[in-house]
Amino acid sequence: MKTILAPALAPLPETSGYCPHCNKTHRLGSGRGYEIARRLIQWLTGSRTIALYARNDRGQTTPEDPTLATDYLWGAARGKMFGVMECLRPDGSVLTLYAFSGQYNGRWLVDGWVPPLFDVDEFITVTGDTEKEIKRLTEELAAYGKGHPEKTILRQRRRLLSKELTAKIHNLYRLHNFNGQSASLPEAFTGSGGIPTGTGDCCAPKLLDYAARNNLQPLGMAEFYIGRATKSGSYRHGDFSAPCAKRCSPILGFLLCGLADN
Numbered sequence: 001m002k003t004i005l006a007p008a009l010a011p012l013p014e015t016s017g018y019c020p021h022c023n024k025t026h027r028l029g030s031g032r033g034y035e036i037a038r039r040l041i042q043w044l045t046g047s048r049t050i051a052l053y054a055r056n057d058r059g060q061t062t063p064e065d066p067t068l069a070t071d072y073l074w075g076a077a078r079g080k081m082f083g084v085m086e087c088l089r090p091d092g093s094v095l096t097l098y099a100f101s102g103q104y105n106g107r108w109l110v111d112g113w114v115p116p117l118f119d120v121d122e123f124i125t126v127t128g129d130t131e132k133e134i135k136r137l138t139e140e141l142a143a144y145g146k147g148h149p150e151k152t153i154l155r156q157r158r159r160l161l162s163k164e165l166t167a168k169i170h171n172l173y174r175l176h177n178f179n180g181q182s183a184s185l186p187e188a189f190t191g192s193g194g195i196p197t198g199t200g201d202c203c204a205p206k207l208l209d210y211a212a213r214n215n216l217q218p219l220g221m222a223e224f225y226i227g228r229a230t231k232s233g234s235y236r237h238g239d240f241s242a243p244c245a246k247r248c249s250p251i252l253g254f255l256l257c258g259l260a261d262n
């Protein structure tokens with residue numbers, strides 16, 4: 001496993017997004033993001049688990065939950081983006097938040113990591129029934145012979161259902177900003193065209209939303225890739241990057257709104 005990170009030669013990318021409400025771009029710098037990220041990567045490399053709190057009486061890590069092992073990041077699923085954010089509590093003390101993008105090995109919730117922007121139980125309830133129905137339609141489609149007229153109707157029904165499912169999922173997301181406002185994904189999204197799949201699941205939105213909801217003032221943020229490189233090679237272990245343009249930029253204006261501009 002590669003563990004050594006080259007020192008950041010250039011300043012890390014900032015987090016920014018255009019806010020139509022204020023008619024300006026809100027920004028958050030990286031602060032101490034690089035040092036914190038490097039420490040986290042070292043810790044994960046040594047402990048081989050993302051179970052931040054799984055320690056025994058002697059302070060040693062006890063990686064008992066195999067679903068949290070970092071081996072996952074080096075396997076068939078490849079690596080993923082992680083994020084760190086340093087924040088100030090209202091009493092002036094400093095707190096560091098940690099995030100992984102999307103799910104970790106099929107899990108949305110892991111102790112010590114910020115949660116997704118929706119209620120996980122509600123998400124499972126809402127998506128479960130429709131997904132079952134889509135699966136049933138797919139099986140029914142397969143049962144009909146080639147060119148059967150019924151197939152067109154079933155295909156239309158399936159297309160409509162997945163469109164409805166996407167809309168339902170987008171409305172489950174609740175985004176909070178530093179003005180005390182909240183919005184669904186469609187309300188916060190400023191991009192043109194449809195909302196890409198996975199919008200709101202990256203580290204930047206998770207970290208900002210958590211900070212806003214918990215009265216924490218972000219000081220800096222960094223996002224970086226851990227694990228086996230993506231097939232295209234566009235993300236490699238230890239690479240730092242700015243929040244993505246496709247999914248994150250169109251919601252960052254809303255999420256950063258109300259933060260003192262720096």
Ligand SMILES: [Zn+2]
Binds near residue numbers: 203248249
């Ligand atoms: Zn993103």
Ligand SMILES: [Zn+2]
Binds near residue numbers: 026253257258
């Ligand atoms: Zn604003």
